[in-house]
Amino acid sequence: MAFARARRTQRTIDYWPGFVDALSTMLLVIIFLLSVFMMAQFFLAREVTGKDTALTKLNHQIEELTSLLALERAGKAEAESNVASLSATLDTAQKDKSKLQSLIDANGAGSAAADARVTAAQQQIDAEKQVSARALAQVEILNQQISALRRQLAALEDALSASESRDRESQAKIADLGSRLNVALAQKVQELSRYRSDFFGRLREILGDRPGVRVVGDRFVFQSEVLFDTGQAALNPAGKTELDKLASALTELEREIPPEIPWVMRVDGHTDKRPIQSAQFHSNWELSSARAIAVVQYLISKGVSPQRLVAAGFGEFQPIDQADNEDAYRRNRRIELKLTEK
Template identity: 40%
Template structure:
């Protein structure tokens, strides 16, 4: 009975240690979750601030572009007005010269008539009346010349004002161009940051997909592209996906959807699907050339990925026919390498 009590007491004393260990583990998990939540909130706030700054700069760039357009229109209008004033000034000078010539001719004619009158010395009353008329004509011409001179002076004053306004406008345009250049520089910096972000997601997508598809020796990697042989996806001369090809595309869709969840919504990216064929021509009712066959295969891959919930607006399909081979020659191995589907995550 004493032994039984000791065993019971020993068994009961073990639980506090377990409880302490579980409590410490729970506190550690809660602490890690708090750190994760705080980091996510900080990252979301940072991205939001950058997006707001980018939107504000884009709006400012648009406003400056509109202002620059208005300033250029105003400058053009002022230059046109100055041209009109210059033409009017030239016309006034020409008219002034014509009037001076006419006045000089009238004076010469008057002097000749006066000389003739003095030589003949007859009908002095009528001659005096004629002279008075000639004097009135000369006064009228002089008044017209004076008025034209005043107009010319006024036009010259307006021309000086327009020239000063044009000079001020050019200075303001230079300031606007400098400000626009600064905004463009800041915008290019933000765009470069966006490109770096996309490159990080490209690297993650490439690395995870490379590890996932490494078991299939038929799939090749060239640069930043994955090359899937057509035989893996389609039958000869067909654009219908086979079972094995669908399994490989399921892996691709799974990796892509995981990466997409971490990509910001305003980051422009696309999954590019390119179809390629070999040099052997095809001519069937369904596919009159290799262009149609390569395009149909690329579209088939896009449609299947769309059925796996990959966003349709983030994919593009293109067919290149036989015009971009990766292997030279017409050997069976070269032809097989050229029959392929290329997949690349890139920017739009």
């Protein structure tokens, strides 16, 4: 009866590792998509910010030019007022000239003074006309500059509109890319799950229902005693025989799985929680790692590609049985094989 209870305990299936791996894969996909989205938002925000700064600068320039135009228009109005005043003065001078001419006819005395007054008035009128002409020329230049700035502003607005349109297209493309990536990842995971199921089914047939070898969730488990002597990391002859079967199944699996699926066979070494007392190994970390590496090296020697193998040591820190008895210690001393993604 005790032997039956022990066999039922050994065949208990632990689904937790597979659930954790699925959640880890999903979390990595979500983090990758969020990273792509945040990078796209960062570059788009920087481009829009630069264009807003350029628009603000142009608006300041337009305001300054508008102020200058107002000043020039005020100067023009003043010049026109002066011209009008000078025209009135000219009319008065012409009237005075007529009067003086009459006086000259009557009396030649004082004609030179009158001529001087007329000449001075004419010179003043010419000077005011030159000032007015310069003011008009400056106003025309300012009008041309304002027109050029308005054209630049319109071009910038067109560029901003085009950029916003490209931003919307980019966001749509990112969303579509994320959707396609999710579909592709789901397909790869589904394909790998199918190959994993076929592989472990094939291993179960090859290795048979022998003691010390079992399937737990998505892992194939060898008890350490099947492959190694107590406290050692060198494979014993019986262990090599079992690994020969595993190597044959792995090389066949390499030929079947498409090369675009990123898979590896992870070999995990585990020990029980009792401290090791050995000159060769100073801790259970070293023993579990050395055993995992020994299995990987043997599989490579049998033709398995090293790019498809990973060795990991967990020491005593991943037990499957928390009890403090020999049966629990024996179950915790194990080599686990897991077909997973890179």
